[in-house]
Amino acid sequence: MSSAKKIGIIGLGSYLPKKILANCDLEKMVDTSDEWITTRTGIKQRRIASKDEATSDLAIKAARAALKDAGLTAKDLDLIIVATITPDMQFPATACLVQKNLGADKAICFDISAACSGFVYALVTAEQFIISGVCKNALIIGAEKLSSITDWTDRNTCVLFGDGAGACVLAKVNSGGIVSRYLGSDGMNSDLLLLPAGGSRMPASSETVKKHLHFIKMQGNELFKLAVRIMSKAAEVALSKIGLSCKDIDILIPHQANIRILLAVAKKMGLPEKKIYFNIEKYGNMSSAATVIALCEAVRSKRIKKGDIVVLDAFGAGLTWGAVVIKW
Incomplete structure (x- = not known):
């Protein structure tokens, strides 16, 4: 491995909605059972965002935790990327809504739509911005309100998905890194x-x-x-x-x-x-x-x-x- 200075994660944070939807709850909604769901998926429960929680709301809470862990403020951020397939709306980008609520006024902001691979794609993308010198740091967020695009009458898919958000801060590190x-x-x-x-x-x-x-x-x-x-x-x-x-x-x-x-x-x-x-x-x-x-x-x-x-x-x-x- 090269000894050159790498880009690494300097802060992490996550947020999970309070509501828990267990398999026993789904048994009352569709023709399924805890045994059927568990043996086929390994899932026992999932978190569900409230009606007044949008993807950006989940993302902001995870972002604040990651910034605190990194010892940075929103004003320090150069780049915000949100990986999501459940944006608050078609446009503007959810990253811009996160920027607004955090007060990260100097950050470049955009979303990435790569579904379940979204966070990994965003991580690699942000790494390139820092390597190139365009940015000194980046906030990467994976956030989803999948309950908003789940068909709760379809027993094959509704048992699979949940809501949540996670975030990390990337910057140059003295040891380790990507x-x-x-x-x-x-x-x-x-x-x-x-x-x-x-x-x-x-x-x-x-x-x-x-x-x-x-x-x-x-x-x-x-x-x-x-x-x-x-x-x-x-x-x-x-x-x-x-x-x-x-x-x-x-x-x-x-x-x-x-x-x-x-x-x-x-x-x-x-x-x-x-x-x-x-x-x-x-x-x-x-x-x-x-x-x-x-x-x-x-x-x-x-x-x-x-x-x-x-x-x-x-x-x-x-x-x-x-x-x-x-x-x-």
Whole structure:
């Protein structure tokens, strides 16, 4: 690994809505059961934002926690990137709303839409801004209110998703930092996971609302097979760029989509379960927020220590995927 000064995470924060929707609650809403959900997904409960909480509200709370952890103020920020597929509105960018509420008046602001890979994409993007000298630091946020685009009458999808936000502050560090990254996309499989209506292809109408086309649609079986293969490869490629292998991983922080996917990825990579961080049981799939919230929790619980090789690994709609290797 190069001895040149790296870009690293200097602060972390997260926010989870208070409301808990447990599997027993879903049993009263759709034809499902706790046993069915748990065995197929590993999820026991998920957090649901209140009606008056938008994605930017979740993002702001996570951002403030990350800034406090980094010892910075909003006025210090040069860049804000929000990774989300549930923006407050089509425009302006949710990052601009976060900027307004934080008072980060000198920051460049924009959103990234890469679904469940969004935080990893935003992390790599922000790293380039700092490497190039355009910015000295960056606030990266993964935030989602997936409950707003979930069809609560569809037993196959409504059991999967939850709301939340996580954030980190990036800057140059004296030791450790991001040591490798790998991103990929495959638009040929864009139809496997999407929200059909509301854009220029299919503008909102009474018909699209009646047909439930403003909710998440997914082909789970196909995604499962692709996720296992692509997530394992992404981590391996990122590690190989710096002469490492899966054996060198101290902890893998994967996108929390489905426990069966995560266990299959671990098996394919030859990783023992003790080297993987899981929190899907508590929160479900929070899309772009999942990986960063898991990272926050792993740090807080002392699962990550100085010098560890940490791999963030995500896969999502697009299709998009990415892995980032960090020396903590």
